[in-house]
Structures are given as C-alpha cells and as structure tokens.
Amino acid sequence: MDLYFVKRSLVERYGEGLPDAASGAVALLDHRVIPDGMPVVLGADMRPVEPLFSWFRYLAYLGREPDTMRSYAYVALRLADYLATRDRDLFSVGEGDLLAYRRQRLELQPVPIDQVTWDREASTINGLFRWMTEVGLLRRGPLRMPKAYGTGLLHGLQVRHLSLDQYLFLRDVGLGGQRPDGEVDVAFRGGFPHRNRAAAELALMTGMRKREWSTVLLPELARRPGGPADFTLQACAKFGRRREAHVPAAPLDLVDTYALLERAEIVEKAACRLARQHRELFVVDSVDQGRGRLSGVLGGRRRTFTMAAMPAGLRQITVRECPGG
Numbered sequence: 055m056d057l058y059f060v061k062r063s064l065v066e067r068y069g070e071g072l073p074d075a076a077s078g079a080v081a082l083l084d085h086r087v088i089p090d091g092m093p094v095v096l097g098a099d100m101r102p103v104e105p106l107f108s109w110f111r112y113l114a115y116l117g118r119e120p121d122t123m124r125s126y127a128y129v130a131l132r133l134a135d136y137l138a139t140r141d142r143d144l145f146s147v148g149e150g151d152l153l154a155y156r157r158q159r160l161e162l163q164p165v166p167i168d169q170v171t172w173d174r175e176a177s178t179i180n181g182l183f184r185w186m187t188e189v190g191l192l193r194r195g196p197l198r199m200p201k202a203y204g205t206g207l208l209h210g211l212q213v214r215h216l217s218l219d220q221y222l223f224l225r226d227v228g229l230g231g232q233r234p235d236g237e238v239d240v241a242f243r244g245g246f247p248h249r250n251r252a253a254a255e256l257a258l259m260t261g262m263r264k265r266e267w268s269t270v271l272l273p274e275l276a277r278r279p280g281g282p283a284d285f286t287l288q289a290c291a292k293f294g295r296r297r298e299a300h301v302p303a304a305p306l307d308l309v310d311t312y313a314l315l316e317r318a319e320i321v322e323k324a325a326c327r328l329a330r331q332h333r334e335l336f337v338v339d340s341v342d343q344g345r346g347r348l349s350g351v352l353g354g355r356r357r358t359f360t361m362a363a364m365p366a367g368l369r370q371i372t373v374r375e376c377p378g379g
Contacts, residue, residue, distance in 0.1 A: 091120025
C-alpha cells in the first residue's frame with residue numbers, strides 16, 4: 055500500500071499538458087468536496103484501499119485538520135501493515151492480533167514507543183474500529199478499546215522551564231548570532247538573526263500556540279506608534295475558538311527591526327520560487343485594516359477574507375504583492 059495526500063494545486067500544475075484530464079480531476083475534487091490534506095491509500099493496482107479510504111474521507115468531511123489526518127493515516131497504515139504479517143486485515147482482526155500489535159509497539163520493536171505515544175495511537179485505532187462498527191462494516195469491535203488500550207491515566211505535562219538568563223542566552227546567542235559578551239559572532243552559521251529573535255519574542259510574550267504564532271500576518275501586527283497591537287484569532291486557534299491576541303511593544307520593535315533590515319533580502323531570495331507558485335498563492339493587493347480584511351487573487355479568482363477567519367493553511371500561502379514586483 056502507498057500513502058498519498060490530496061493537494062489540489064499539484065493537480066492543476068502538473069495537469070497543464072493534459073487539460074482535459076486535469077480539469078476532470080479538479081472537477082472531481084470539487085464535486086466530492088475533497089479537501090487538501092486528505093490521506094489516500096492506494097493498493098498495487100492503484101485503486102483506493104478500503105476501509106481506510108472511506109474513513110479518511112469521513113474525517114475530512116468532519117473538518118479534521120490536515121496534520122491531524124496525516125498522523126491518523128500513519129497510525130492506521132502501520133496497523134494494517136502489521137496485520138498483513140499475520141495474514142489478517144482490518145475486517146478480520148481479532149483481539150489477539152491487537153494485543154500482539156500493542157506488545158510489538160511497546161516492547162518488541164527495535165525502538166519501543168512510550169506509553170504516552172501509545173495512548174495517542176490507541177485513541178486513533180479506537181476511532182477507526184468505532185467508525186467501522188457504526189457504519190456496519192463490523193458487527194462489533196474486536197476489543198472494548200477504552201479498557202484494553204491505554205492506561206486510563208491522565209499524564210502530567212512534561213514541561214521544563216527556562217530561567218530568564220537561559221532564555222536570553224537562547225535568544226541572543228543561539229538565535230541572534232551574538233557572543234556571550236554581546237559582541238557579534240562572525241562565525242555564526244545561522245541566517246537572519248533579527249527575524250529569529252523577533253519570532254522568539256513574539257512566541258514567548260504573546261502566549262500563542264505554534265500554529266497561531268507561526269502564521270501571524272504582518273497586517274495583524276499593525277499598532278499605534280510605540281504601543282502594543284491587538285488582533286482577533288479564530289480559525290487558526292485551538293478548536294476555532296475566538297479570542298483576542300495581545301502583542302506588547304517589545305516584540306513589535308523587534309519585528310520592525312527585522313522588516314527594516316532583513317525582510318527585503320528574504321523576499322528577494324524567495325522571488326523566483328514565489329513566481330513559479332504564483333497560481334497556488336493567495337496574492338494580496340489590498341488590505342482593509344479597519345475591517346480586518348485582505349483582498350487578492352486565489353486560484354485565478356478574486357477573493358476577500360477576514361483575517362481572523364483565515365485558517366492556517368491559507369495563511370501559509372498568503373503573500374503581499376508590492377509595487378515593482
């Protein structure tokens with residue numbers, strides 16, 4: 055079995071030499087409402103493998119994030135491959151097969167996984183067999199999963215704090231290219247230290263989650279002169295819950311320094327790649343700061359989005375079209 059992930063832009067790009075086939079494939083994705091990121095498992099005959107294909111489509115229709123579906127896909131594929139070594143599949147699996155698989159993952163494989171990782175995998179496996187039972191593919195599940203899998207215990211957060219001195223050393227030396235005495239380290243092998251330091255401060259001083267912080271748009275950081283910035287997060291926030299993000303003046307000062315000294319060089323280096331991907335990007339040419347909206351072209355169509363309602367995937371392909379290219 056081979057695992058793939060749906061990406062509409064690739065269908066459009068590589069179908070240019072075969073316009074009829076490409077348009078048919080794109081139309082099929084639209085007709086079936088297949089989103090980007092949905093896993094597709096194909097067999098040796100290049101046909102979808104059931105029940106995994108239908109389960110992934112079910113997850114996609116529920117609106118699961120691409121990263122979530124990707125992790126589910128690898129868990130399900132590992133289980134299916136292991137069952138094949140025992141001449142079993144997802145329709146014929148028994149309790150002994152699943153218990154053997156758990157032992158394989160926790161004890162016998164060259165690098166056993168820990169209990170926390172197994173509990174996450176077990177939750178995915180539970181969901182797969184629960185769905186198969188609900189839609190009638192199985193008369194009953196092979197195990198009472200919640201009791202047979204996992205410990206049932208709540209795991210504490212495995213977080214190690216940094217002292218202020220440790221954080222400043224990480225920011226200025228590890229990310230910022232300075233020596234411990236504050237001088238510039240000419241041997242620093244990293245790139246764009248102002249961007250690195252600004253990103254670290256933005257993450258720490260706003261408390262944003264990784265997906266929120268890593269997809270912040272520059273128009274969202276607009277502020278009063280010398281003051282903080284406040285903007286609304288929703289689509290890229292956890293569970294899509296609307297909340298306000300507050301950015302203090304200190305990280306904004308670092309962002310301004312990065313934009314002044316390094317951003318132009320980064321954009322110049324990326325110009326050729328962005329030009330090749332132009333059709334796959336949301337190219338913004340108008341920013342309505344007062345209403346929090348961006349307007350531009352996406353997929354050959356004129357579109358307008360409210361920034362708070364833009365999911366992480368859309369934010370990652372958003373670029374600003376500036377005068378002069």
